[in-house]
Amino acid sequence: MPFEEAALATLDFPRIRAALATRAATGMGVERAQGLCPSDSPAQIARELDELEDALFGVSLSLGGVQDVRPLVERARDGRVLTGQELLEVGYTLDAAMTVRRSVATNSRGPLLDVVTHHAGTGLSDHTLVVRRVLESIDRGGEVRDDATPKLRELRRRLAPLRDRIRERLTNTLEQWADVLQENIVTLRRDRYVLPVQASRVSQVQGIIVDSSASGQTYFVEPASITPLNNELARLLLDEEAEVRRILTELSGLIAGDAGIDATILTLAELDLIAAKARLARDWRLNRPQTGPDGEYRLHEARHPLIDNAVANDLTLGDTRLLLITGPNMGGKTATLKTLGLAVLMHQCGLYVAAASAVLPVVEDVLVDIGDEQSIEASLSTFASHLKHQREVLDMAGRRTLVLIDELGSGTDPQEGAALSQAIIERLLGQDARGVITSHLAPLKLFALETPGLKNASMGFDLAQLAPTYRLQVGQPGRSYALAIARRMGLPESVMTRAETILGPEGGLLEALLENLEQERETLRADLDRAAAARRTAEAELGRVQQERATIQERRDELIAEAAQKAEALYTNAVEQVRSLRSRAREDTARPRVLEELRQLRRTAQAERPQTQPETPRGDPLRAGSTVDVPAYGASGQVLDVRGDELVVQLGVMKVNVRRRDVRLRAEEPPKVQAKKRAAFVGTTATTFQNELQLRGHHVEEAVEELRQAVGEAHALKESPLRVVHGKGQGVLRRLLRDYLKTDKRVESFSDAEPNQGGHGVTVVHIRRS
Numbered sequence: 001m002p003f004e005e006a007a008l009a010t011l012d013f014p015r016i017r018a019a020l021a022t023r024a025a026t027g028m029g030v031e032r033a034q035g036l037c038p039s040d041s042p043a044q045i046a047r048e049l050d051e052l053e054d055a056l057f058g059v060s061l062s063l064g065g066v067q068d069v070r071p072l073v074e075r076a077r078d079g080r081v082l083t084g085q086e087l088l089e090v091g092y093t094l095d096a097a098m099t100v101r102r103s104v105a106t107n108s109r110g111p112l113l114d115v116v117t118h119h120a121g122t123g124l125s126d127h128t129l130v131v132r133r134v135l136e137s138i139d140r141g142g143e144v145r146d147d148a149t150p151k152l153r154e155l156r157r158r159l160a161p162l163r164d165r166i167r168e169r170l171t172n173t174l175e176q177w178a179d180v181l182q183e184n185i186v187t188l189r190r191d192r193y194v195l196p197v198q199a200s201r202v203s204q205v206q207g208i209i210v211d212s213s214a215s216g217q218t219y220f221v222e223p224a225s226i227t228p229l230n231n232e233l234a235r236l237l238l239d240e241e242a243e244v245r246r247i248l249t250e251l252s253g254l255i256a257g258d259a260g261i262d263a264t265i266l267t268l269a270e271l272d273l274i275a276a277k278a279r280l281a282r283d284w285r286l287n288r289p290q291t292g293p294d295g296e297y298r299l300h301e302a303r304h305p306l307i308d309n310a311v312a313n314d315l316t317l318g319d320t321r322l323l324l325i326t327g328p329n330m331g332g333k334t335a336t337l338k339t340l341g342l343a344v345l346m347h348q349c350g351l352y353v354a355a356a357s358a359v360l361p362v363v364e365d366v367l368v369d370i371g372d373e374q375s376i377e378a379s380l381s382t383f384a385s386h387l388k389h390q391r392e393v394l395d396m397a398g399r400r401t402l403v404l405i406d407e408l409g410s411g412t413d414p415q416e417g418a419a420l421s422q423a424i425i426e427r428l429l430g431q432d433a434r435g436v437i438t439s440h441l442a443p444l445k446l447f448a449l450e451t452p453g454l455k456n457a458s459m460g461f462d463l464a465q466l467a468p469t470y471r472l473q474v475g476q477p478g479r480s481y482a483l484a485i486a487r488r489m490g491l492p493e494s495v496m497t498r499a500e501t502i503l504g505p506e507g508g509l510l511e512a513l514l515e516n517l518e519q520e521r522e523t524l525r526a527d528l529d530r531a532a533a534a535r536r537t538a539e540a541e542l543g544r545v546q547q548e549r550a551t552i553q554e555r556r557d558e559l560i561a562e563a564a565q566k567a568e569a570l571y572t573n574a575v576e577q578v579r580s581l582r583s584r585a586r587e588d589t590a591r592p593r594v595l596e597e598l599r600q601l602r603r604t605a606q607a608e609r610p611q612t613q614p615e616t617p618r619g620d621p622l623r624a625g626s627t628v629d630v631p632a633y634g635a636s637g638q639v640l641d642v643r644g645d646e647l648v649v650q651l652g653v654m655k656v657n658v659r660r661r662d663v664r665l666r667a668e669e670p671p672k673v674q675a676k677k678r679a680a681f682v683g684t685t686a687t688t689f690q691n692e693l694q695l696r697g698h699h700v701e702e703a704v705e706e707l708r709q710a711v712g713e714a715h716a717l718k719e720s721p722l723r724v725v726h727g728k729g730q731g732v733l734r735r736l737l738r739d740y741l742k743t744d745k746r747v748e749s750f751s752d753a754e755p756n757q758g759g760h761g762v763t764v765v766h767i768r769r770s
Contacts, residue, residue, distance in 0.1 A: 003038050003345075007368040011341040011404075015306055016351075023279040027068040028265065029272025036273075038348035042291055042362045048350025049288060050111040052277045058109045061275040065096035066268055073265075076256040081248050085142035090255055091134030094127040097264050100271065115270060124267050125260025134251055144244045152243045159236050166193045166229045173223050180204050182218045191237055192230045194220040277351055286352035289343070292359040295321070295399045295434050297340070301356035304339045305346075312356070313472040315340060317434045321453040322403075322425060325438045326445055327478030328485075331459035332470035333438040334370060337404045340436055341366055344402055363402050367393040367435075370406040383411030390424060397428055403435025410440065418443040429453050445477035622647065628663040630656070636666070691719060695737070696727040703733060704740050711767065715746040720767035723753065728761040741765060 008014065021033035039045055055061050069090045076082055082090070101124040104116045116124045137148040146156045170186045170193055178184065180201040187194060189211040196218045197205055207221040222230055255261065280286065284305055292298070301312035313336065317323065325333045343353045347360045369389035390405065397403050408424065409417030418441040425437065425447070448456040458478025460469035466488055487496050622628070626639045630649060641648040645660050693710045695703040707724060714722050726733045741747050746768055753762035 003365055007366055008345065010368045010370050011338050011345065011366070012306055013342065013345050016342065016346065019284075020273075020276050020280055020351075023276040023283075024272050025063045025275065026066050026268065026272050028070075028269035029063075029276055032269050032273040033276055036349050038345050039350075040348065040362055040364050045291060045348055045350055045362060047111065048274075049352075051115060051274050052281065052350060052352065053288060054109050054111045055274050055278040056281060059104050059107045059112050061100070061112075061271055061278070062103075063096065063100065063268065063272055063275065065092045065099075066272070067093050069093045070265055073255060073261055076252045079256075080252070081245065082252045082255070083142065084138045084144055084248065087134050087248070087251050087255070088138050088140075088142055091131050091138070093268075094261070094264065095131045095135070097124045097268055098127060098131070100124060100268075112271075112274070115274070116267060123260075123263050125258075125264050127258060127260065127264065130254050130258050133254060137247055137251060144247050148247050149243065152240065152247070155236055155240045155243060159233070159240065162229065162233055162236065163193075166226055166233065169226050169229070170195060170223070173225070177205060177223075187220065189220045191234060192222055193226065193233075194222045197221045281352040284354060286346075286354055287356060287358070289347045289353045289355070289358035289360050291347075292361050294361050295432070296359060296361055297434065298357075298359040299340065299343060299355045300358070302339050302343060302358065303354050304335050305342060305354035307335065310335070310339075310354075311470040313339070313470075314474075315436075315472065316474075317436075319453070320455040321429060321432065321434050323436045323455055323457050323474070324425075324444060324448045325436060325457045325459065325472070325478070326440065327459040328461050328468065328481045331461055331468040331478075332472075333459055334406050335470070336459070336472055337370060337406055337436050337438065341368065341402065341404050361400070364400045365396060366402045366404065367396055368404050369393060370404060386411060394424065394427055394431075397431050397433035397435075399432045399434065401433060401435075403428060403433050403437070405435070405437045408437050408439045408441075409444070414441060415443075417441060422447050425451075425454060448477065622660060622663075622665060627666040629666065630658055630663050691721075692723040692725060694725050695733065696725060698733070700733065700736050703737060707737055707740060708744070711741075711744055711746055711765065714765075714767045718767075718769055720748075720765075720769070722765040722767060723758075724763045724765060725758065726761065726763065728759075731760075734760065734763065738763065 017034050017036050020036065021030045024030045024033050039048075067089050072082060072086050072090055075086075101116045104112050108116075137145055139145050144152065147153050167186055173195065174181070174184055174186070177195060177197070180197050182196040182198050185196065187196060192210050194210050195207075196213075197220070199212070199217050199219055202209065202219045202221065205221055205223070207223040208227060209219050210222050211220040212218065213220075286305070295318060297315065297317040299313075299315045302315055303310040303312045311332070315323070315336070325336060327333060339354075343355060343358060344360055344363060344366060346353050347358070348362060353360075369386060386407075390408075393403055393405065409421035411417070412420075421439060421441060421444055425444070428435070429451070445456060448454045455474065456477040457472060457474045458476055460471040460473055461467075461478075461481055462469055466485060483496060483499060486499075487493075622639060622642060624639055624641060627636060628639060628647075628649060629636045630651060635651045637649045637651040639647050640650050640655060647658055647660060647663060649656055649658055649663070691710070691714060693707065695706060698706070703726070710722060710724075714720060724737060726737055728734070738750065741750050741763070748766045748768045750763050750765045752760050753764050
């Protein structure tokens with residue numbers, strides 16, 4: 001069922017069409033925009049919205065070169081011959097259509113590709129033959145090219161030298177006829193080359209008079225000597241004209257016979273409309289609506305698209321079937337009605353809507369009663385015209401229609417108007433209609449408070465500024481502010497007092513209640529604004545802290561990476577030096593020098609240690625036997641001796657001298673455990689070297705190599721014994737390590753450790769002293 005054009009005009013929808021038309025690139029698109037009508041087909045609406053989304057975010061539709069060639073195509077089909085310029089217009093348009101088809105085929109996400117191929121019986125056809133023939137035959141100036149056909153090329157090849165011969169012969173004749181010529185020039189009249197002869201002396205020359213001047217003082221004479229040449233030129237020109245016309249006729253016939261042109265033109269018009277919709281969506285900051293179930297309307301931050309800087313409002317219909325908006329005049333009630341109506345119409349035209357988000361049903365009609373339609377000729381008053389529309393609304397209203405009634409009950413006695421309005425609202429609720437109604441009648445405000453499906457709403461008003469805020473406030477009826485405004489405007493207080501008396505306690509009580517509710521609402525809004533401001537401040541602070549934390553984390557990661565890189569370099573350097581020293585230490589003569597270099601290496605490592613390690617707190621019980629961490633070496637060991645501020649610490653196979661502040665004491669152990677360790681330490685440090693080599697989990701080759709290096713270092717340093725921890729397992733590693741020890745001449749003997757010190761899982765190796 002088509003939407004009533006009068007209803008669309010009442011909602012200002014023609015202005016939407018006009019805005020869309022100004023964004024069309026072709027006359028065909030303008031026509032489509034000006035004739036745009038809402039659809040009640042959900043499938044069609046969804047398809048058009050998909051096409052618009054594709055144009056916005058997928059394909060940039062450019063229709064450059066496209067013109068409205070429908071009249072030219074019709075002329076060709078009527079058997080008329082198109083001019084070269086007209087043929088170019090058709091050729092360029094068809095060529096642009098094929099360019100658009102290629103672009104869409106390359107970039108489209110789907111919907112627009114359907115449009116250019118086969119949507120609704122249309123599509124951009126292949127016009128390669130027509131385009132190639134037109135562009136090969138017609139130059140940019142609209143003239144037929146010399147090489148359009150071999151015959152035309154030959155004719156024009158012969159014309160140029162023939163003209164040169166005629167001009168040359170006439171130039172020679174100028175000297176012979178100098179006395180009788182009006183001007184000493186060669187000119188062209190009626191496609192024949194002639195000389196301008198004085199009228200009074202034309203009898204003195206031999207030739208054919210071809211033309212005369214407007215004044216009659218000059219005759220244009222073709223000398224008899226060039227008549228044969230002019231005749232030849234005329235014949236060639238006639239042949240050329242006939243060939244050109246034949247070419248134009250052939251090209252016009254190609255266009256008339258191209259059956260796909262109609263579909264291409266329709267599709268170009270459709271694409272132009274889609275492109276115009278996309279431009280409108282960008283220019284007006286529109287968003288895609290979602291299609292919801294019947295009777296469900298949810299608009300978030302909706303605004304009137306035709307009002308500059310319009311205030312955005314939320315509007316919901318569903319459980320609330322009818323919304324009753326009350327409040328002062330010029331407060332935005334009518335604009336709110338039109339905002340909802342235009343959103344519905346634009347959605348069903350496949351347009352985006354002026355809202356941050358929108359869920360709208362597909363309605364069969366928008367039933368509107370807005371504005372005054374007083375008619376003297378039809379003897380209709382304002383009230384009667386409203387009743388006429390309201391009768392039509394009641395006849396058609398239902399769940400799949402949208403009802404928009406402005407100023408219900410106005411134009412007659414307020415009491416009777418209120419009674420009639422209540423009856424109309426009850427009827428609309430009974431028909432499960434959805435819509436928005438505005439009114440000034442106080443009884444309707446009370447009726448809405450106790451009627452399911454009907455909810456009060458009002459438009460905000462700033463009494464201090466005597467100005468509307470245009471904000472929709474759902475849940476509370478609006479005040480008319482008539483007395484308040486009158487008092488602010490300076491009406492005598494006696495008049496105001498009398499008006500309040502006439503209003504009576506009931507009317508005054510309702511206004512007082514509404515005023516109290518307004519004050520409470522403003523207080524609550526102020527509290528909410530403060531809470532929102534505090535939340536924004538907290539969120540901003542949280543963001544700042546998170547940013548600082550991320551920066552610190554990033555810097556920490558950088559420092560760790562730098563430290564790891566530096567440590568890796570130091571470790572690699574140290575390993576290389578130790579390997580070199582181990583190799584040299586095999587020679588007895590090199591041992592003193594090697595030991596000195598080891599000490600120098602230790603001093604260098606101390607000098608390069610990180611300076612940010614925490615110092616050992618004063619008072620820590622550092623003594624012989626304490627276990628400490630030495631960060632500069634990345635290792636831990638036992639204190640052998642305490643020499644004031646300097647400690648001698650056993651680190652693996654090395655003894656190092658470190659300052660007290662450069663070590664960290666391990667966590668304190670129970671006194672009995674410490675005493676036992678100290679006793680064991682004191683009892684063994686004088687006679688045994690407690691080096692320990694951890695080989696558990698190593699591959700055999702790696703374990704043997706590490707054992708070989710450890711034996712060599714212990715031998716060079718004259719340290720013994722060496723504890724080799726290999727674990728018990730199946731005994732394979734233990735056996736292979738001992739096989740090696742049997743072959744190393746630096747090993748004096750080896751044996752299992754004591755049962756309480758590892759037993760079969762540890763081999764104690766005694767190193768030769770010499």
